[in-house]
Amino acid sequence: xxxxxxxxxxxxxxxxxxxxxxxxxxxxxxxxxxxxxxxxxxxxxxxxxxxxxxxxxxxxxxxxxxxxxxxxxxxxxxxxxxxxxxxxxxxxxxxxxxxxxxxxxxxxxxxxxxxxxxxxxxxxxxxxxxxxxxxxxxxxxxxxxxxxxxxxxxxxxxxxxxxxxxxxxxxxxxxxxxxxxxxxxxxxxxxxxxxxxxxxxxxxxxxxxxxxxxx
Amino acid sequence: xxxxxxxxxxxxxxxxxxxxxxxxxxxxxxxxxxxxxxxxxxxxxxxxxxxxxxxxxxxxxxxxxxxxxxxxxxxxxxxxxxxxxxxxxxxxxxxxxxxxxxxxxxxxxxxxxxxxxxxxxxxxxxxxxxxxxxxxxxxxxxxxxxxxxxxxxxxxxxxxxxxxxxxxxxxxxxxxxxxxxxxxxxxxxxxxxxxxxxxxxxxxxxxxxxxxxxxxxxxxxxxxxxxxxxxxxxxxxxxxx
Amino acid sequence: xxxxxxxxxxxxxxxxxxxxxxxxxxxxxxxxxxxxxxxxxxxxxxxxxxxxxxxxxxxxxxxxxxxxxxxxxxxxxxxxxxxxxxxxxxxxxxxxxxxxxxxxxxxxxxxxxxxxxxxxxxxxxxxxxxxxxxxxxxxxxxxxxxxxxxxxxxxxxxxxxxxxxxxxxxxxxxxxxxxxxxxxxxxxxxxx
Numbered sequence: 030x031x032x033x034x035x036x037x038x039x040x041x042x043x044x045x046x047x048x049x050x051x052x053x054x055x056x057x058x059x060x061x062x063x064x065x066x067x068x069x070x071x072x073x074x075x076x077x078x079x080x081x082x083x084x085x086x087x088x089x090x091x092x093x094x095x096x097x098x099x100x101x102x103x104x105x106x107x108x109x110x111x112x113x114x115x116x117x118x119x120x121x122x123x124x125x126x127x128x129x130x131x132x133x134x135x136x137x138x139x140x141x142x143x144x145x146x147x148x149x150x151x152x153x154x155x156x157x158x159x160x161x162x163x164x165x166x167x168x169x170x171x172x173x174x175x176x177x178x179x180x181x182x183x184x185x186x187x188x189x190x191x192x193x194x195x196x197x198x199x200x201x202x203x204x205x206x207x208x209x210x211x212x213x214x215x216x217x218x219x220x221x222x223x224x225x226x227x228x229x230x231x232x233x234x235x236x237x238x239x240x241x242x243x244x
Numbered sequence: 245x246x247x248x249x250x251x252x253x254x255x256x257x258x259x260x261x262x263x264x265x266x267x268x269x270x271x272x273x274x275x276x277x278x279x280x281x282x283x284x285x286x287x288x289x290x291x292x293x294x295x296x297x298x299x300x301x302x303x304x305x306x307x308x309x310x311x312x313x314x315x316x317x318x319x320x321x322x323x324x325x326x327x328x329x330x331x332x333x334x335x336x337x338x339x340x341x342x343x344x345x346x347x348x349x350x351x352x353x354x355x356x357x358x359x360x361x362x363x364x365x366x367x368x369x370x371x372x373x374x375x376x377x378x379x380x381x382x383x384x385x386x387x388x389x390x391x392x393x394x395x396x397x398x399x400x401x402x403x404x405x406x407x408x409x410x411x412x413x414x415x416x417x418x419x420x421x422x423x424x425x426x427x428x429x430x431x432x433x434x435x436x437x438x439x440x441x442x443x444x445x446x447x448x449x450x451x452x453x454x455x456x457x458x459x460x461x462x463x464x465x466x467x468x469x470x471x472x473x474x475x476x477x478x479x480x481x482x483x484x485x
Numbered sequence: 486x487x488x489x490x491x492x493x494x495x496x497x498x499x500x501x502x503x504x505x506x507x508x509x510x511x512x513x514x515x516x517x518x519x520x521x522x523x524x525x526x527x528x529x530x531x532x533x534x535x536x537x538x539x540x541x542x543x544x545x546x547x548x549x550x551x552x553x554x555x556x557x558x559x560x561x562x563x564x565x566x567x568x569x570x571x572x573x574x575x576x577x578x579x580x581x582x583x584x585x586x587x588x589x590x591x592x593x594x595x596x597x598x599x600x601x602x603x604x605x606x607x608x609x610x611x612x613x614x615x616x617x618x619x620x621x622x623x624x625x626x627x628x629x630x631x632x633x634x635x636x637x638x639x640x641x642x643x644x645x646x647x648x649x650x651x652x653x654x655x656x657x658x659x660x661x662x663x664x665x666x667x668x669x670x671x672x673x674x675x676x677x
Contacts, residue, residue: 060554142500295511346558350556372600445506453654
């Protein structure tokens, strides 16, 4: 390929830089403005979605507070300098009389097609689940996506006893068992596995979280 | 980015985007606008921008939002490129175009995330991928970089509308057959068992293939009819002579 | 280690970039007529993907947290620059390789698969090793799809195809069948 004939380098280079640099500055300013305008709405949307999910799996608590997993324990405040968005969070719901409802935890693992992310509510006193909601899934429409669309499957989790065991349809005989969806066994097993693994990891922290008056 | 082979020349400008080439003739403004709808439709004829056409068309709502976002970026970029075409040195042409396009796409991303968060999540990475959608870079290279603002905007609007039309066609076919709904409204009732494959990846490939087949078939029929009419006319003339 | 294995298998076959995620279609439709060109395109892409993964990790770790709105611009500039650099390096180091590969390199800049890798890697917050494994897996997947398509197209070169289907429509039908076949990989490494 022929290269460009040698041109007066000084003039050309500075003009290139000015054009690109100027363009870059204008672009940057435009983006900062757009970012500033949209950020409040975006954050508000995310907060609303999270609140709705927590409410669903904790059976509509009067309020909930966010706890952070730091150094193997649950704490109310993020240590100085740390980015709260990067730390795993657990949500503690309270009834109107300030009694604890339970903890909501978010976890994700590989399902059938891709990762499945769920949030579930858990009461450490009774070791019972309060609810489960699928936040993100790319499972097969019509089959795997029943883990979020099939109300019969989803409602099993309220009142189920941890740790969960998956069984075939129609064979559920105890609160520890969860009937898996026929034709979506791997997706169903993934949900069960996610909950069990999350409880293995976070259960001790939740149990150890001190009652009111301390912490 | 002043490489010897510019990416757009080799790729985005390659088959079909012949608006830059060809003899200069006085093109009426109306044609600038209308050519993008069908005759030089960016997806059907130029075969550009296929990634989003296949990926997000599993529902009409997603297709519409994607089409509108692409339209916004296309028109905005063409406008800006055309306005500044005399100030952009040739060496940094592609870099400038990409900078302009990326800025518009970033703005579009933020706007979608704020206004329609559910659809934004469904569209996923494809909103950001508008940056490398060859339709946009191709139009800057082939048209907006060399033509006055008015014509560039008309060209961009035409191409954008052509893209939206294709997105809606794909989206309608796939959603109606694959989910039994249109814009979320169930068409056939709960007993209907939809062709789930249509909203899955193979369905995207097959749908576009059949749309192209249908277009080719229609064109061939038109050409055959024209030839038959010609032969008929010639025969009439011969008989009369 | 199980995580890395899942990332590799998922990006290579289960969620193949071309056949399941519709990325990298322009080279797929344009460069897949002969097996050797398909292979070279795939290898060139994989190379750029790996370098992009590293660059994106650096950007995400050190530069972008303070300016998230510049993410897209930064990615596309880095990708375009990487392709230029790779082109120059290959030309200097091995003119033979440049003659074989070089023509495909500029095409990679507008290949949506590269930018998509950058975005996925960012959204999933992959570390450096995970990012590189992801790049190798997706590059292998791209190459696999390209070579499979090329083999089929070479095989049907002499077959009598209906006039209306010749060209892109036929390639899309083949791609749809390949995609259908690849759907069978779902669930690999996922059950327990």
